[in-house]
Amino acid sequence: MSEILEKIAYCVEFGKINQQSPYPPDMKGQLGADELTKEALDTGLAPEDILKKGLVIGMERIGIKFRENKVFVPQVLMSAKAMSTAIEHLKPFFQSGDVKRSGIFIIGTVAGDLHDIGKNLVSMMVEGNGWEVVDLGTDVSADKFVNAIKDNPGSHVGLSALLTTTMINMEHILKEVKAASPETRVLIGGAPVSEDFKNKIGADFYSPDPQGAVEYLNSLVA
Amino acid sequence: MTKKQKFDRLLNGMDLETAKLFRPILMHFAARFSQKTYREFASDYRVLVECNIKAMEYFDTDLVGLISDPYRETSAFGAKVSFPDEAVPKCEEIIVKSLEDAKALKNPDLYKEERTRDRIEGAKYFAKRLKGDIPVIGWIEGPLAEACDLAGVGEMLMQMMIDPDFANILMDKCVVTAKEFARLQILEGCDIIGMGDAICSQIDIGTYDAFVKERQKEIIDYVHECGGKVKLHICGDISHLLASIKDLGMDILDLDWQVDMDIAHDVIGPDVIRCGNIDPVLIQNSSSEQLEIMTGETIKKEMGRKHIISGGCEITVNTPIENLMAIRKSSN
Numbered sequence: 001m002s003e004i005l006e007k008i009a010y011c012v013e014f015g016k017i018n019q020q021s022p023y024p025p026d027m028k029g030q031l032g033a034d035e036l037t038k039e040a041l042d043t044g045l046a047p048e049d050i051l052k053k054g055l056v057i058g059m060e061r062i063g064i065k066f067r068e069n070k071v072f073v074p075q076v077l078m079s080a081k082a083m084s085t086a087i088e089h090l091k092p093f094f095q096s097g098d099v100k101r102s103g104i105f106i107i108g109t110v111a112g113d114l115h116d117i118g119k120n121l122v123s124m125m126v127e128g129n130g131w132e133v134v135d136l137g138t139d140v141s142a143d144k145f146v147n148a149i150k151d152n153p154g155s156h157v158g159l160s161a162l163l164t165t166t167m168i169n170m171e172h173i174l175k176e177v178k179a180a181s182p183e184t185r186v187l188i189g190g191a192p193v194s195e196d197f198k199n200k201i202g203a204d205f206y207s208p209d210p211q212g213a214v215e216y217l218n219s220l221v222a
Numbered sequence: 223m224t225k226k227q228k229f230d231r232l233l234n235g236m237d238l239e240t241a242k243l244f245r246p247i248l249m250h251f252a253a254r255f256s257q258k259t260y261r262e263f264a265s266d267y268r269v270l271v272e273c274n275i276k277a278m279e280y281f282d283t284d285l286v287g288l289i290s291d292p293y294r295e296t297s298a299f300g301a302k303v304s305f306p307d308e309a310v311p312k313c314e315e316i317i318v319k320s321l322e323d324a325k326a327l328k329n330p331d332l333y334k335e336e337r338t339r340d341r342i343e344g345a346k347y348f349a350k351r352l353k354g355d356i357p358v359i360g361w362i363e364g365p366l367a368e369a370c371d372l373a374g375v376g377e378m379l380m381q382m383m384i385d386p387d388f389a390n391i392l393m394d395k396c397v398v399t400a401k402e403f404a405r406l407q408i409l410e411g412c413d414i415i416g417m418g419d420a421i422c423s424q425i426d427i428g429t430y431d432a433f434v435k436e437r438q439k440e441i442i443d444y445v446h447e448c449g450g451k452v453k454l455h456i457c458g459d460i461s462h463l464l465a466s467i468k469d470l471g472m473d474i475l476d477l478d479w480q481v482d483m484d485i486a487h488d489v490i491g492p493d494v495i496r497c498g499n500i501d502p503v504l505i506q507n508s509s510s511e512q513l514e515i516m517t518g519e520t521i522k523k524e525m526g527r528k529h530i531i532s533g534g535c536e537i538t539v540n541t542p543i544e545n546l547m548a549i550r551k552s553s554n
């Protein structure tokens with residue numbers, strides 16, 4: 001991997017957004033994901049390489065550390081922020097078609113539920129791994145999911161729920177989504193959700209962490 | 223012996239082999255049990271208190287509480303809160319969006335603001351109804367929880383990394399209001415102040431030590447000065463924080479199901495009452511026979527230690543009545 005791509009991956013892994021950001025303290029004053037991504041583009045590196053061999057690698061590393069409880073939510077949020085700042089530079093290439101995203105992923109926390117930390121982490125991690133993400137927010141009804149799928153043909157859907165009272169809403173949303181678009185894969189997650197529950201309601205995939213969602217989505221386009 | 227006396231004996235390390243106190247966190251469940259909506263429960267102190275008392279009498283719980291939702295203080299600070307019929311009140315806006323907002327934020331007059339006054343009135347009403355025989359747990363939001371409610375969770379967690387000034391200014395204001403809210407609830411008769419700081423389970427110990435620990439300690443010390451006891455509630459897995467939490471001086475520590483009670487006992491020490499920790503999802507979904515076994519196991523482990531039997535967090539609204547009863551019966 002070229003040195004600058006490794007540096008970009010490192011900035012994402014450790015949440016170094018830009019030169020100005022004081023975080024992490026031991027990288028104070030150094031260039032961040034923001035400047036390095038711009039520099040990489042200026043030196044002629046392919047945007048696709050910057051995404052897949054720089055940003056994605058950084059997100060993957062932090063995802064694994066989070067799964068292993070080596071870092072916590074603030075660190076992952078910082079990584080995601082570094083990644084999304086860098087992605088801004090790549091957006092024109094997504095629009096022009098120079099960089100192909102792996103697909104579109106629609107995500108939301110189900111109706112009645114306001115917890116969004118986990119959903120946001122999944123959303124950021126999936127985006128950081130080269131997918132376009134449509135985040136519908138919290139308290140999302142079946143209708144909203146169905147409309148978003150209509151607007152984004154070929155997309156897949158992630159449902160998040162943190163309450164035992166709202167996870168049951170997943171079943172209804174799943175039915176509506178499948179009725180409107182049988183080929184859409186539905187991934188579910190959130191603390192009370194389990195593999196058993198997934199089987200019971202007939203969702204396509206369950207993962208206890210964002211990394212699992214990324215791996216599953218990537219397997220769909222491999 | 224009154225329940226208050228029973229609690230005092232537990233505090234003093236007495237009857238640890240014979241008496242087992244029971245305090246499930248009851249909110250939506252208590253409302254439903256009294257055929258009240260959650261809206262009524264969260265917006266009218268009389269309903270909240272009566273629902274608590276009815277559940278206390280039926281399930282023979284040893285303490286009652288004023289907990290309802292995280293947005294009492296947030297509303298007093300000026301955020302709009304809505305009340306769905308059958309869900310927790312919803313905070314409709316983030317009111318602290320910049321360092322300037324944090325600096326300009328005014329600590330509210332808690333007697334004047336409707337939602338905080340309602341809880342203070344609840345403390346008074348409990349005192350009137352229970353005549354001091356049953357320990358009443360008031361409730362405040364911990365400093366990080368409140369800052370997250372005001373600034374948004376994701377934003378606040380990142381501000382601690384990027385802009386410590388913002389985080390410190392905002393949290394200092396949250397501490398001022400937390401202390402005042404605690405003082406007023408004690409003044410009206412609460413014996414214990416519960417402090418909820420759930421979001422702490424999601425942060426690393428370095429961040430916890432840098433931003434939260436001293437502030438929680440300041441609040442705990444102040445509640446003690448006011449004559450109250452403190453119950454610290456951080457749901458989720460706090461195994462990684464126990465080494466710091468042990469210095470806070472709380473009287474009761476709630477522990478969620480992910481935490482190993484033995485390890486917590488070793489780290490926190492024998493003086494703190496640990497409260498927990500059956501998984502609320504299992505309390506909802508298991509049979510009463512299974513719950514009797516789980517309760518029995520917890521009690522056997524906790525024999526001779528300061529402990530209150532409880533779920534790891536709130537009893538869910540759909541928990542069958544017989545399941546909660548099974549825990550009470552098998553802890554006698």
Ligand code: B12
Pocket residue numbers: 073112113114115116117118119121122157158159160161162163164165187188189190191192206207208209210212213249290291292309310375420421423424457458459478502503534535536538
């Ligand atoms: C922070 C928090 C809150 C905050 C939420 C702030 C926010 N903006 O999100 C506030 C204070 C607002 C809150 C409110 C309430 N909460 Co709350 N809350 C929590 C807490 C402490 C952490 C949740 C969290 O963010 N975890 C961190 C994230 C990273 O984990 P996660 O969401 O599970 O996500 C991970 C995975 O599950 C997975 N994942 C998540 N979604 C998806 C989706 C897909 C597709 C995939 C593949 C994977 C995936 O990836 C994520 C990263 O690893 C938990 C306790 C706990 N530790 O679990 C309680 C908890 C979730 N809350 C609980 C309760 C009861 C409530 C309230 C009802 C309390 C009340 N009466 O006021 C209200 C409900 C409000 C509502 N209508 O939604 C209970 C739920 C019990 C239950 N199972 O029913 C919990 C479990 C506490 C407990 N032990 O009882 N809460």
